[in-house]
Amino acid sequence: MDYGSVFFFIQFFFAVVIGLYFWNLLRAQQGSRVAVRRDSRKEQDKLTHLRAISLSEPLAERTRPRRFEDIVGQEDGVRALRAALCGPHPQHVIIYGPPGVGKTAAARLVLEEAKRNPRSPFRPDAAFVEIDATTARFDERGIADPLIGSVHDPIYQGAGPLGVAGIPQPKPGAVTRAHGGILFIDEIGELHPVQMNKLLKVLEDRKVILESAYYNPEDPNLPPHIKDMFENGLPADFRLVGATTRMPDEIPPAIRSRCVEVFFRQLTPAEVGTIARHAAERLGMPIEEGAVRVIQRYARNGREAVNMVQIAAGLADTEGRRHIATADAEWVVHSGQYAPRPERRVPERPQVGVANGLAVYGPNPVSYKPF
Template structure:
């Protein structure tokens, strides 16, 4: 009769829970203050574990963090737990994780008889009684588990402490998530800074030509593979620059890049150059010296104009490519070398193989990956871009100082030339213009004069300035008497340009005229004049 009514009992319970929560929040005030603004994951983990152990009045503890998928727990920090015991707890934590994933606060006061913990040797060895595992969850995911234990049989957690630990779990999970997010942002920023600080390995190869851009994409893919590369192309197209880019973009970027032109290798000195020599290996060899392969160990060896090597020296090179060992001149022992070879040649090596001037075995060893760099005349759209690039690159060397620029007519004329020496010749032309031409516009006469001085009387440039029509196409000055009155050098210059345009357009006159920047009728007139001059 004197009992408390149901509603009054519920009210008292709610009030008690509210008081417990208020007291728990008061207990957690130092934790929230310590975590405020702390975005360092290691520091956050230390703060959480130390507060959990203090709240529970436990003697030991460990905090386990899950991986990105929450599928596995790994120890992040432990207090008073030895290394072997931590391994045991890591094994136990796999079971804990499955229960913690459901948000279950695991607590036992009799670990010696609890199926979850009794198999752990440390529980028996240290007479562990109270064990608690507190799941740390955020957004429906388990981020980790706080483990703590104690040997006292009487150890128990009051309702207030349990409530405080549950609140701690929520605060801790949010702090860990924030710290991890901050860490990911820092890592992403670091990577972005590295990308900005690290130039594109292929950025030095200036081009807008679709075929050349595709070649660079292929080269970038090849760079990641640790295979030998053969680069084919005429002199001056940029084979060495391409090799440098492949090295920078490849797995051996931190290793050396050693370059040598095989055209400059005297046949009787090739072994010493490639493989080095031992002390006393020959007269005058007072100390040992490593060869190109030893210097390029764990890096890249760029062999330019490899097609110029004699058959005998190719055979010596083949042994290194096959076996990965070199024997210095005068030595009786082999040296292991780990080298990626990038070879280049302006020769058609497959034709050289058929002619017996190149070893077939060596050819197939070094052309695992093959790149063909087109000559400048086949990508004439790059000429204006490269000319501008070289003007900017070498502007500091201009004498006198001041801006130089090629006129549209000069650029159109330059696009019709066959460019022996390719990009190298174009760069040299630009450097001559900067050194010898006054600031201002550089027209066709100036270009032709510089090319004449640079290359001499060759079909490349012609001797007398040609007129350039509005379209930018070359137009020979007419003289009385028809085609025969053109100078022989003018005729030859025009013949080269017309022949190249017809070759590139597969004999299509309309296409050739488009390449030359003239009307089809003009091209036909030139062809008649050239035929009449023969």
């Protein structure tokens, strides 16, 4: 056998080996794609099945105000909120007040009210973005920031196309998603000081400036939109509406100075009774006046009143009755261990050993606390 035949057989052998290698590699890739598609169909079927299941709407959702007129007992606060946001020059707002008096409901309604004003700068498609300050956590390395936004550097992107190319990927936050609309931050007093300072900068610049050590403006592979984000920033022209249960002097002065302050007061027993009657009406169950009086005596806000009505209605329904009795409300108070709401009343006549006093603190009349 000559050397030519030997070389031919060697080449043929290696060609077969290489061909088998790539053929098996192609089969593995095709098999993985088939497996991914099969698993994707299964997961999609699960999601479709889960979305087809729904429980009854909670009473808290059914009684949520759909108009400003539905917010009980906050006429002055609602008027101030509309004046601040529904005109041609909307401003940033902080809403103070105890829990369960309508702060969040008012914030959700104010944008729809503003859209109906032809002089308002809010467009019909203006966004309302809601975020809770207690859960708006961020990563100190800048990997994740749901409020301001972040940049995913290539080392954190894995095998994605931008990561392989060494290109940082900007991730817009809530301030950018709220561009042209309203950003509502619930419990803004709980916002981390670092986040608060970042938010102040965004309120001043009306854009988010991004930074990354991996950004190279001369990179020929850099997509134009990512270069635009780094050069000009992400748009963030919105109006801030913050709600808090804290006192004004507990909020940083830097954020207070940029916002109109609106105050929602605590509900009176009569207003709590109105909310309880409205909740029972939404349930389609009559409620005795005695039950309303019990709820007035123990519920401190509208949310507690709605919860008490819902539990009392559930008790009546399980016992085969279609009305809420006074005994039902009393049982709810006993089982829930509710304490009577404090009522400070001055006696009609002087009494031995009883003195009336008033203590105040803070720069604002809303801070006055009698005892």
